[in-house]
Each structure stands twice: as C-alpha cells, then as structure tokens.
Amino acid sequence: MSCVSRLRSVAVAMLLVAACSDTPTTPVDVAGDRPRSMLEFDFPTFRPDMLVQESREIFDGSQAGTPARTTSDGEQLPPLGEGLEIPSDAVSDIWNARTGAGIGSTEAWAEGSHQYQGNKSRIETTLRVTRAGAEVGRQTGIKQADWIFWFDFGIPKSLSVLVRYYVNSACGFAAWASSQHDAWWEAIPGASIATYGRVARFSQSDYNTQPECPEPPPSVTFGLYNDYGGGYCWVSIWYDIWTGEVIHLDVLYCE
Amino acid sequence: MMTRNRAATVAMLMTLLAVAAFAVPSTLASQEPGRVPLFLAIPESFPDVDGRVVLLREPGRDIVLLRDSDATVETLTVGLHLLIRLNERVPRRSGQGQMVPITGYVQTQPLNGVDYALLDDALTQLKARPVASIGNLGRGRSMPFRLPDR
Numbered sequence: 001m002s003c004v005s006r007l008r009s010v011a012v013a014m015l016l017v018a019a020c021s022d023t024p025t026t027p028v029d030v031a032g033d034r035p036r037s038m039l040e041f042d043f044p045t046f047r048p049d050m051l052v053q054e055s056r057e058i059f060d061g062s063q064a065g066t067p068a069r070t071t072s073d074g075e076q077l078p079p080l081g082e083g084l085e086i087p088s089d090a091v092s093d094i095w096n097a098r099t100g101a102g103i104g105s106t107e108a109w110a111e112g113s114h115q116y117q118g119n120k121s122r123i124e125t126t127l128r129v130t131r132a133g134a135e136v137g138r139q140t141g142i143k144q145a146d147w148i149f150w151f152d153f154g155i156p157k158s159l160s161v162l163v164r165y166y167v168n169s170a171c172g173f174a175a176w177a178s179s180q181h182d183a184w185w186e187a188i189p190g191a192s193i194a195t196y197g198r199v200a201r202f203s204q205s206d207y208n209t210q211p212e213c214p215e216p217p218p219s220v221t222f223g224l225y226n227d228y229g230g231g232y233c234w235v236s237i238w239y240d241i242w243t244g245e246v247i248h249l250d251v252l253y254c255e
Numbered sequence: 256m257m258t259r260n261r262a263a264t265v266a267m268l269m270t271l272l273a274v275a276a277f278a279v280p281s282t283l284a285s286q287e288p289g290r291v292p293l294f295l296a297i298p299e300s301f302p303d304v305d306g307r308v309v310l311l312r313e314p315g316r317d318i319v320l321l322r323d324s325d326a327t328v329e330t331l332t333v334g335l336h337l338l339i340r341l342n343e344r345v346p347r348r349s350g351q352g353q354m355v356p357i358t359g360y361v362q363t364q365p366l367n368g369v370d371y372a373l374l375d376d377a378l379t380q381l382k383a384r385p386v387a388s389i390g391n392l393g394r395g396r397s398m399p400f401r402l403p404d405r
Contacts, residue, residue: 134361232360
C-alpha cells in the first residue's frame, strides 16, 4: 500500500471513529437540544410551597365592608368602635372563620378567611378536587400573619388565603375545601413560654360540582391511545435541563 | 496495481460507512419525527415531590418515574396517557425540561386487554432490571420503552 493510500485510510478511519463516537467532539451545546442519556440527570430543585398561590389582606375592623362580627359558633359580637375595641371576654379570638370554594369551567378555587385578635394568626386551606366521587388532587395554601406584640393592643385583623386549581374540563369535576384557623399571642418570637391564648377553629366549604359529563359515544374504544376514561390533576414545572433550576411554574391543572 | 485498487476500495468502503454512521441516528436520537426516546424508571428513593407519577419531558427524551410502592399498570397508564397528550399539545422548549407530577387521578374505564398486557409486561421487565445509578436520582431501575404504533 502506498504511503498516500495509507494516510487516506487512516484519515477515513479517524472520521469513522469520530462519527460513531457517542462523546461529543464539540463543546456541549448549552442552548440545549443535544439528546441526553438516562444517566445525565438533573432533577429540578423544587419546593412544594412554590406552587401555592395565596393572597393576604390584613385590615382593622373599622374598615368599611367588614363582615358582621360573630364567633365561629355563631354568637353575635358587639359592633366594633374605631378598630381599637378589645372584646371584653377573650384574650384572643377568631370569628367569621369560613371557607368558600367553587368550581367553574376553567378553575376550582378555595378561600379561607377569618378575623382574629392576637398578634399571630395562621390559616391553612386545603382545596380538594374530585371526580366520580374519588379525590383526584389537592392543594394546600398556608399563610401566617405576624404582628409586633408590644404595639398590637388587640386590634381586630383579618387573614385570608386563596388556593386555585385550573381545570381543562367543564364537566365531571367537583371541589370542596376546608381550613384550619389559629390565632395566639406571642411576646417573643419562637419562644413557647411567651405564647398564650391560642385559639383554633375549623371551617369547611360546601361541595361544588360541575355538570355531569355526557355519556361517551358507543363507538369510542377505551384504551391507552384514546381515552382511558378518567381524570387527573397535575402541575407543570419547567426547569433548566443542565442545572435543574426551576424557571417557570404552570400551576395546577385538572383534566 | 492490485494493491492500489484494493486500498482505494477499502477507503471508499470506509467513507461509505462513515457517511452511514452520520446518517443513522444514535440510540438517543429521535426514532421518528415528533417522537423521542422514552425511559421508564423506578428510583429507590422517589424525589420529594407530591406526585404519584412524575413525567420528565426534555428536548431529547421522555422519562416516566414511578414509585416503587405504586408501580402498577394503572399508574403507568395514567403517566403514559398524559405524556402522549402533552407531546401532542405542548411543544418542547430548547434547553428546558418539563417536570409534571401527577398529583392524583381517577380511572373510570378499564384498559383494553391488549394495552393491559403490554404495560403489565413492561412493568415486569422493569422490575426485573438490575439496580443501577440513574443520574442524580440515585439508584434505581430503568429501561427504554417504546410505545407501539397505532
């Protein structure tokens, strides 16, 4: 074999080796579409509380539109004066503890709310989505309000939290929710010995349903590639495939 | 003369092989337009995510993560079903992955017998796989899976 032929064969062989190699010979495509093996795995770093959609509004009882004051047992409380009135019979209290829930063609929602007296309060509202009588998904929103103990003077305040589940179906789902309401005094943050007057309430919404789904036509064959016949709830989390960093959340869906 | 001809033939053959190697996709490349390799995995330690099944859609692959304690035909069905729907509806994003924890589901119609047998067989194979490293999920079982054409 001549020297030229030998060199040509070596060059072609090198080309072949490069073509067959799984290892990229160029720098990694950070932009991102190079297929990855099962072992190149960067599971996203994700905290469940990133999913919680919540709103909090705190106002004193003198504001217009404040609901009539009743305890969670339905006992009517005297009207508030200028927002500094302290109920005479309780160190701390929760009233108007309630949970509302609803479901439409695009979303299910729940809102837990209460008014309270104390410098700390917490509300935990859980929205449940059901289908055919079975729970499909649930989401909990938690909010805690912290006020400075020494300058509180027992001002009545409000706390609420909102939880949502988006639905891609206008039929067949139902939603209901419940809330745990807490209020207390805490003179020194985190010190249990300086905590007193803890009050807890529980509230629950009605059961809210979408219209029944029409019966599927008899020609539909059920199976993996058609419609397996059911419903599910899920959340979509977009992340950087190289770092695992969460980029965007598409909250929660049911369909 | 004969040696030169043989060398030229060998070189041409190797060139053709090289071209073919570029033309044939690797095992991780798309097997057909719109379809990327799919893996099923059961990690020994499931990630701290509130989901019975977790889907991972990335530019070059799909992964269905099942819990060891809940790896059933039903959970696999739901995962694959949603994965197929997402692949039809939601475009992949360059450089980004989509993690989809399925927080809950209810199945109101049974699978047909063909699908059930197919998925049951896949799960049996998956559970028989040796435990090995599966990236930063730690150790677990995994295998490639191909949805049959319909």
